[in-house]
Amino acid sequence: MSRRCAGRPNEDRAPPGDISSCCIAILAHSPFHSSLNPIFVLLQPKPENAVTVAVSSRVLFRTEREQRVFEQKGVEEYLRYQIEHENEPFAPGPAFPFVKALETVNARLRDLYPQSEELFDIVLVTYNHAHVGIRLINTINHHNLFIERFCMTGGSSPIGYLKAWQTNLYLSADAEKVREALAEGIAAATMFFTDKITEVSESQLRVAFDGDAVLFSDESERIFKTHGLDKFFEHERENEDILLDHGPLKGFLEALGKLQKKFYAKGQRLDCPIRTYLVTARSAASSGIRALKTLRAWGLEIDEALFLAGAPKGPMLEKIRPHIYFDDQMFHVEGAAEMGTVAAHVPYGIAQKYSRQQNSSTGK
Secondary structure (H helix, E strand, O other): OOEEEOOOOOOOOOOOOOOOOEEEEOOOOEOOEOOOOOHHHHOOOOOOOOEEEEEEHHHHEEOHHHHHHHHHHOHHHHHHHHHHOOOOOOEEOOOHHHHHHHHHHHHHHHHHOOOOOOOEEEEEEEOOOHHHHHHHHHHHHHOOOOOOEEEEOOOOOOHHHHHHOOOOEEEEOOHHHHHHHHHOOOOEEEEEEEOOOOOOOOOOEEEEEOOEOOOEOOHHHHHHHHHOHHHHHHHHHHOOOOOOOEOOOHHHHHHHHHHHHHHHOOOOHHHOOEEEEEEEOOOHHHHHHHHHHHHHHOOOOOOEEEEOOOOOOHHHHHHHOOOEEEEOOHHHHHHHHHOOOOEEEOOOOHHHHHHHHHHHHHOO
């Protein structure tokens, strides 16, 4: 498999320039539009009402060429290049289909609840200098994206802004910043570029989650990693009536469920534009009961649950065709990506320690 990280730890960081940060609402004309799209003036949800998804510019769009200019020729040439090419839109990146699907859901919600602020609110986050903002805005308008909130941090960390936006999910190419967000209690994942991306639904948002260390804590995975499979099964049987603690993405599943219920309330359960999946290596009979009881106790519905008993996840995900799949282990992320699934890594829990030890022992 050929896998390239959408951005190594510093690749999201364009030169900070002469300002510390700039956060604006995108309500601008561009060469690609003769007038503002009216959706910008219809509704701007308050952060406390919205499901806020913050997306790095380096995963929403493809900016590898520009990054090479920065690395090879330095800050000033990079800025000059961006200004000279500001009317040339960036190509879509790995998060692009996911963001388009969020907007599809928003359109359905606005039809059903014209005055409601319970919508997805997308925030574009970039380390870039404000000069690059013109090209990003032009690109957003070119692709007909309805992104109203835009944060250029000029090289500073975006985590403080994510907290101010009450962010429900942060997607970035910068694994270091993703870990920082997780440490602050913000659901976050690292995204990658892959050579193969499967076509996904344009009418239904599909989100797939691993269980342990993603929706749930890594309690059970710690047993498996330290004591083996037999002890893991024994532990799960003994504790099947004890709820698992929450994992880093439990809140995002909760937010998705809240929006799903708005469709159910209008009699659209069978035509809901949001569908969620649990794709776990757990076995159903020996360790699945505790996971399902935990979800039920949380009041969360998962539309489909796949207990794979250790089988590869890639083929199942290829059939599901999610817009995004979250997993805490790079082995599964890479396996999914090989089959064309956009998979995001959640660097949380005991598996990260074992992954570092394995990489160290193999020289990777």
